[in-house]
Amino acid sequence: MVHVIDIDDPADTRLDDFRDLNSSDRRPDLPEGKGLVIAEGVLVAQRLLASRFEPISLLGVDRRLTELADDLEGVDVPFYRTSADVMAEVVGFHLNRGVLAAAHRPPPLExxxxxxxxxxxxxxxxxxxxxxxxxxxxxxxxxxxxxxxxxxxxxxxxxxxxxxxxxxxxxxxxxxxxxxxxxxxxxxxxxxxxxxxxxxxxxxxxxxxxxxxxxxxxxxxxxxxxxxxxxxxxxxxxxxxxxxxxxxxxxxxxxxxxxxxxxxxxxx
Amino acid sequence: MVHVIDIDDPADTRLDDFRDLNSSDRRPDLPEGKGLVIAEGVLVAQRLLASRFEPISLLGVDRRLTELADDLEGVDVPFYRTSADVMAEVVGFHLNRGVLAAAHRPPPLExxxxxxxxxxxxxxxxxxxxxxxxxxxxxxxxxxxxxxxxxxxxxxxxxxxxxxxxxxxxxxxxxxxxxxxxxxxxxxxxxxxxxxxxxxxxxxxxxxxxxxxxxxxxxxxxxxxxxxxxxxxxxxxxxxxxxxxxxxxxxxxxxxxxxxxxxxxxxx
Structure with a gap:
């Protein structure tokens, strides 16, 4: 079951994987310095949740949580619920799609x-x-x-x-x-x-x-x-x-x- | 023959057709409020000069003038020659392509x-x-x-x-x-x-x-x-x-x- 966690503070460190998305592809703290996989919007988040990529967390507005309810069945990660304004402050720009999902990079396929x-x-x-x-x-x-x-x-x-x-x-x-x-x-x-x-x-x-x-x-x-x-x-x-x-x-x-x-x- | 005119002052009104290109598609002073046709770069400028579109003027750096020499034969418009920095100041951003051509919109084809x-x-x-x-x-x-x-x-x-x-x-x-x-x-x-x-x-x-x-x-x-x-x-x-x-x-x-x-x- 997804854990819905309400967050009002854009500085909350639990949102760090979604911070400043314009530079999120460079992550010196991660293997090879590459960023996490970030899915933007309901359709792409759905594809991520149905894929071999292991989700870490989601960040989105309440309406998107509702839209993703079926896809989130059996998904054991937090959904950080917040407002569009807090999202914009975290990611660094206004995102019309209202939801983001972050996932680990799996080992490459052979x-x-x-x-x-x-x-x-x-x-x-x-x-x-x-x-x-x-x-x-x-x-x-x-x-x-x-x-x-x-x-x-x-x-x-x-x-x-x-x-x-x-x-x-x-x-x-x-x-x-x-x-x-x-x-x-x-x-x-x-x-x-x-x-x-x-x-x-x-x-x-x-x-x-x-x-x-x-x-x-x-x-x-x-x-x-x-x-x-x-x-x-x-x-x-x-x-x-x-x-x-x-x-x-x-x-x-x-x-x-x-x-x-x-x-x-x-x-x- | 193209007339080469050196311009150092970004505020020179002869460059107005190239000013603030990010909003150049809206021209309330022109028929239907639509902007001029703007060609960016040597290749597109060449296509413009070889087309049914009537050129008004070009703005570019010296190197691009040289590259366009053949295409400008018999073209009776000014080429405003300037530096990359002045170009950037006029158009509102840094343009890597080094040359712009402006043309009139012809009447629509039937x-x-x-x-x-x-x-x-x-x-x-x-x-x-x-x-x-x-x-x-x-x-x-x-x-x-x-x-x-x-x-x-x-x-x-x-x-x-x-x-x-x-x-x-x-x-x-x-x-x-x-x-x-x-x-x-x-x-x-x-x-x-x-x-x-x-x-x-x-x-x-x-x-x-x-x-x-x-x-x-x-x-x-x-x-x-x-x-x-x-x-x-x-x-x-x-x-x-x-x-x-x-x-x-x-x-x-x-x-x-x-x-x-x-x-x-x-x-x-």
Whole structure:
């Protein structure tokens, strides 16, 4: 059962995990200096409560407590109930969503673990924009992508902004690092995945032609540099999204969405 | 020839069109109270200079003037050359891009005019987020969509944020309003367009099945409400993007990108 605790004093130290959210992603006191997982709003809090992430506490107004009643059944953490004004003072800005949940970062999942049972995975190299990472997870969830994998120096998917933009789907879609990037990609091949590099190169085959595997890994690089040649050499085929002549590359989350769409269209 | 004018005083009234950019979209002194078209950065300024939009002046640092030299050939407007610090003081924040161009809003294009020669158009109803509008134009340009049409109360595509997010493609991809929304959609049908409503409704046919026309109009509504029933009744077919069960709708610009992709895939 959730413990409802009324708090009126914004300086109450029990609220420290929600303090000054604009800098909450840096926590020198925690392992690796990374912040807790913060869910904002009812929908994302619900996803957190239904996820593998272990909640620590919630902070919110009474109305949100009521809305979350069913989701909080059997959840044994405090719900700090307060006013919108006290919340604003604690977090450092006015939050329209009225509720926050904090959770521990679980130990990272292993690659083999997230590949088990998966048929479609996205592999991101060097994508370091939290908004793009968040969008990517939202699109992955929407289009039935089973896991997201990271190679190279990719932004933290549990950063507050990424959690928010993903609408909480970073808490649902499993993710893992590919060790020894990019050589570690052989683990995907060993598990029967066709490895497809996305590239704007007009001499590549189209995505529709390339995607023939029963299990598919879609590799994408950051907007601008794209996938490294080093990564592409470790894949089976290079594929392009057909683009209008004379236009730039697409946003990486948008390109991923099209690749996910192509996969759903052909593999159901 | 561009006239280079050196300015050191941030209070110089010749810079007024670039003053306090955070509120530059509201200009009570201009027709309809709407701001000028503002292009930020070299790439977007280049697109503006190559567009139907008539430039008024540019403000930028010397290095950007050099970079734009070719694009400014035959352009008969002042380039106010100054320092990054003076620019920051004028616009109200620090702008990394180092150059701005201002242009007049041209009279709106007529629907018939933008349909001429077009084979693929997007029609947006009630999309009132400038970032989504901007992304939509970027995706439209990238995937060869010929025009964007607006019905209902849709956000202004020439808003500064929309121009920026579109990477200047709102200045290239023609757009127009559909008069008498949604009855005015008959103009598209009269011009041979197949009208396709995008809907998350699982009983709709898939986009791939629906898209059969030689000329296609893709209708999308805002995230959340989606297209109005009133608009959908004026279209030929309702189509869905295949989604994973239990997930939300997609972001509207992402859904549009998938529809544009499906069109390129099948119609080339």
């Amino acid at each position: 690659l083999e673990e997230v590949l088990r049972g998966a048929r479609t995975v996205a592999v991101l190299e060097g994508v370091n924009d939290h908004e793009n990472i968040g969008s990517m997870f939202r699109n992955a969830a929407g289009l039935g992508v089973d896991a997201v994998l990271f190679g190279g120096s990719t932004a933290d998917p549990l950063y507050r902004r990424a959690v928010r933009v993903s609408m909480g789907h970073v808490l649902r879609v499993p993710f893992a690092r590919v060790p020894e990037w990019p050589r570690g990609l052989h683990v995907l091949r060993d598990n029967g995945f066709q490895l497809i590099s996305l590239t704007p190169n007009p001499s590549a085959v189209t995505l529709a032609e390339a995607m023939t595997g029963d299990k598919v890994a879609l590799l994408l690089g950051a907007e601008g540099p794209g996938l490294s040649e080093y990564a592409m050499r470790n894949t089976d085929v290079r594929a392009r999204i057909p683009m209008a002549p004379g236009t730039d590359s697409l946003n990486v989350a948008t390109a991923a969405a099209m690749a996910f769409y192509e996969r759903v269209r052909t593999a159901g | 629907l018939e005019e933008v349909l001429r020669g077009a084979r693929t158009v997007a029609v947006l109803e009630g999309v009132n987020d400038h970032e989504n509008i901007g992304s939509m134009f970027r995706n439209a340009a990238g995937l060869g969509v010929d025009a964007v049409l607006f019905g209902g109360s849709t956000a202004d595509p020439l808003y500064r944020r929309a121009v920026r997010v579109s990477m200047g493609h709102v200045l290239r991809v023609p757009f127009a309003r559909v008069p008498e929304w949604p009855r005015g959609l008959h103009v598209l049908r009269d011009n041979g367009f197949q009208l396709i409503s995008l809907t998350p409704n699982p009983s709709a046919v898939t986009l791939a099945e629906a898209m059969t026309g030689d000329k296609v109009a893709l209708l999308l509504g805002a995230e959340g409400p989606g297209l109005s029933e009133y608009a959908m009744r004026n279209t030929d077919v309702r189509a869905r993007i295949p989604m994973a069960p239990g997930t939300d709708s997609l972001n509207v610009a992402t859904a549009a990108a998938m529809a544009f992709y499906e069109r390129v895939r099948t119609a080339g």
